[in-house]
Amino acid sequence: MRLQLITIFILSFGYSFGQVFSYPEVNTNGQRFADFIPNGWTVLDSAKGDMNKDGKDDLALVVQFRDSVLIAKVENDDLDTVFTQPRMLLLAFYNVISKRYELVERSNTFILTHDQDNMEEPFHDISISIGVLKIGFNIFMNSGGWGTFSNIYKFIYQDKEFRLIGAEYNYLNRGSGETVERSYNFLKNKVKLSTGTISSDIMKTKWHNLKVNELKTLKTFSQPFTWKMEKYFYL
Template sequence: MRQLITTIFLLTLNFVCGQEFTYPSIINQGKDIDSFIPNGWTLLDSTRGDLNNDNQNDLVLIIQYKDSVTLINNEFDYKDTVLTQPRILIILFQNKETNQYQLLEQSNSFILNHDNPEMEDPYQDISISNGFLKIDFQISMNMDGWGMSNNSYKFRYQDNQFVLIGADYNSVNQCSRETEDRSYDFLTQKVKVAKGTIESKKKEIEWWTIDIKELKTIKTFKQPFTWEVEKGFYL
């Protein structure tokens, strides 16, 4: 079906603004993980690795609010409320001289919340490998699901920001047994599309060019599944 019904209607239009809830500002410098977790928040996930080629062990955290809060959705004149535990992505560089961590990035929107009880938690994993930060999501229904998709985003630190250089989309339709894999290289502006079925290893491969005016960053790519990278297809 059409990109999992446009990724469950853009994850129920997950851009939200709160009534009383406000996101905290993460401190600029600290000595360890606990230093960057505000009161009322808890560590959801973390990973270490060198992100800026200085042979230091940088740190990426995902923290989650301990309590559930009600947020209001105002996208596209569609108003609803969701009960969720907000999340924050934190990227820290290690300073080899001071042995302290320095805040490089805080995103209050890129890590998807688990705000739909009929879906599995969309967040899957973060990892650092060869200087790249990879963030993985999965869209899957708990019961009577007809499809599932996985999205991975790969960021590289350049020009003092985290630039999205690649992304992968993999989907399977449990009814038709059809699969579709898309691999994007935003540096070359190429996409590889492979279509097939669960039963067969053989896939139909196509390559085409996409028109990217400007590379996305964590700051400008606010949230997964909201960028119409191709007509009718959202990353």
């Protein structure tokens, strides 16, 4: 599944067609979740935890535009237009001096939108554990495909960037029962590949070396399923 969004948005409900949608400004600091939510947006998911290892809980927010908009979308080199609700990822650190949260990162593209009628909601959850920011997705097609899979992306804050240090990929073919699990460790340049079936607890496991010269960040890896890891596989 390889996706690329063209950042051309046309307002649909409550607005006239032809007007270009603009992502709103977001407050650079605040005392609580609500201070970072622009007018017309709502919280889809949130998490608290220490991301910069200063002993204080930070904020991670996934927010969604309340109305649906028409977007131009490229998938597998085919151009299409779909109605969807834009989303943003917002990350804020707690400042012990000001006693306020300060926005340190935002992404308008990393959180997948729900824009296909034959697919369940792709965004699963966001969490923070032991300094690691985890963002999960589930791809489940109600029609048009037997495969279902989930990805979890793992970021740490390092050198003023959120760097991708690992990822988990789990695939199930609902027809054959085939399962595939890939566990990526970009710090060690290793991937653990496990294959099996849902009818057995036995998995065949192999380790492979990776060739990742530089860790990707939320800026350089702006959207899931666009990083070509193998000949026919996109992470």
